[in-house]
Amino acid sequence: MTLKLVAPYYCVLRDDVTSTNDVAKELAANGSPSGLWVLANSQSQGRGRRGRLWVSDRGNFFASLYLQMDEKPEDWSQLSFVTALAVCEALREISPNPNDITLKWPNDVLYGGKKIAGLLLESSQQSKTQKGEVIIGIGINLAHSPDDAPYETTSFLRENSHIILPSSFLPILVKHFDHYFRLWRSEGFNGIRKAWINRAFNLWKKVTVNLFDESFEGVFIGLSDVGGARIQMPDGAERHILAGDIFPINEKE
Numbered sequence: 001m002t003l004k005l006v007a008p009y010y011c012v013l014r015d016d017v018t019s020t021n022d023v024a025k026e027l028a029a030n031g032s033p034s035g036l037w038v039l040a041n042s043q044s045q046g047r048g049r050r051g052r053l054w055v056s057d058r059g060n061f062f063a064s065l066y067l068q069m070d071e072k073p074e075d076w077s078q079l080s081f082v083t084a085l086a087v088c089e090a091l092r093e094i095s096p097n098p099n100d101i102t103l104k105w106p107n108d109v110l111y112g113g114k115k116i117a118g119l120l121l122e123s124s125q126q127s128k129t130q131k132g133e134v135i136i137g138i139g140i141n142l143a144h145s146p147d148d149a150p151y152e153t154t155s156f157l158r159e160n161s162h163i164i165l166p167s168s169f170l171p172i173l174v175k176h177f178d179h180y181f182r183l184w185r186s187e188g189f190n191g192i193r194k195a196w197i198n199r200a201f202n203l204w205k206k207v208t209v210n211l212f213d214e215s216f217e218g219v220f221i222g223l224s225d226v227g228g229a230r231i232q233m234p235d236g237a238e239r240h241i242l243a244g245d246i247f248p249i250n251e252k253e
């Protein structure tokens with residue numbers, strides 16, 4: 001089977017892989033051009049953020065996009081916002097309850113406040129003179145969701161009582177990715193930041209912020225101009241968080 005994607009994107013379909021990020025990296029190293037999507041039916045070593053395992057049984061969506069970058073490396077992490085927006089809009093397009101689908105910093109997609117999708121961005125640059133490479137891995141709970149995750153999860157099937165196949169979902173996702181990626185390339189992060197904020201779940205809510213070495217409470221008030229979480233502290237001061245997790249007060253973890 002081949003899937004038709006909007007140019008310049010193209011797709012390689014695999015059955016069971018270790019991780020679609022690894023397959024995309026391997027194909028890129030062997031000369032596959034930028035714009036490659038790898039879509040797999042299952043993964044034996046799916047990776048999540050913070051070194052977590054991403055349970056990857058058949059029926060859910062596991063894909064990775066390989067891009068060669070012209071932009072400077074410090075901007076590449078903004079692609080996780082570009083991609084999260086694309087996933088959010090693609091799910092909204094096929095859902096009868098689009099307003100239930102929102103975004104949680106840094107790059108989770110939620111359905112009814114529960115996690116339905118996550119992203120893992122990995123990048124490398126061999127030398128200053130060579131173009132850098134970014135691999136964006138996307139996992140979406142289309143058919144089922146883990147019940148032992150340290151946060152609440154759901155699936156598209158559970159929320160809508162109907163199934164969508166990963167191979168039917170990919171062209172929809174690529175169409176939305178193409179839109180937001182072009183916006184980012186032409187206008188920079190500002191347009192993406194506004195679109196992301198428009199879909200934000202936790203905005204103006206009290207949250208717990210978990211960093212690697214500390215945890216504190218504050219109010220999530222938006223995104224900084226480089227994609228950090230802006231947290232208003234109880235004394236009115238503002239902190240910008242570049243890496244970590246935020247949870248509504250009372251949620252697990």
Ligand code: BTN
Nearest residue numbers: 019046047048049118119137139
């Ligand atoms: C997260 O922890 O929220 C990120 C999960 C990312 C999972 C996807 S599934 C496709 C790609 N391959 C992987 O090994 N991980 C990503």
